[in-house]
Amino acid sequence: MARKALTQIDIDDFRSTFCNTAYKLYVTEGYHGVTMRGIAKELACSPMMAYRYFENKEHVFAALRARLFDDLAQALESVPVTLSSLEYLRGLAKAYANFAHSAPHAYRLLYVVPMPSLRPCPEVKIAQRRTQIALLDATTRLVDSGDIQGDPLLLSHTLWGSIHGLVCLDLADQLSYGVTFEQLLPVMFNSLIHNNQGNSPNFNNSTVKSASRCAQ
Helix, strand or coil: CCCCCCCCHHHHHHHHHHHHHHHHHHHCCHHHHCCCHHHHHHHHHCCHHHHHCCHHHHHHHHHHHHHHHHHHHHHHHCCCCCCCCHHHHHHHHHHHHHHHHHHHHHHHHHHHHCCCCCCCHHHHHHHHHHHHHHHHHHHHHHHHHHHCCCHHHHHHHHHHHHHHHHHHHCCCCCCCCCCEEEEEEEHHHHHHHHCCCCCCCCCCCCHHHHHHHCCC
């Protein structure tokens, strides 16, 4: 008897279940401990069946990362845009940090776990772009309102990099010198804003050269 043709819903459901299982194994075994055969075993299906839906393990994790980036983007997009430009950016910083702390394994998979063999994936780029746009729009609003000065693209990357650094230190239990993440986040945020206001000196290449001369 001919095999029943799969509907798109059937395909999407299996792919979703396969990704969910891959994620559970990643949490317990780590990225390098996950294999296509191991995922299939957990689902009680044949490895050959798994390859009907995914080319390889990297393809599975690309789909998984796209979904997780969408989750992060949704968290950022849940911050009310009706807030003032400054409070909106502050809300994005908190939402980003909350995502990392509530789903540390997901955060590490997005930003920390090295996957050199992972090929560029359009779905991942689209989902990741949503998170970048949220921060860029927020810094653009701040610059347009006159609250800070500078290039919105550089400012959004500076904020992202600063929060990421604090998050990674916290997730690695390295904030052990008398201050907590909750204490450091507002200090970092306020410093970023203050250093880019019109009455504050800009830290640029000339500043770096001047500091180097003083150190000599």
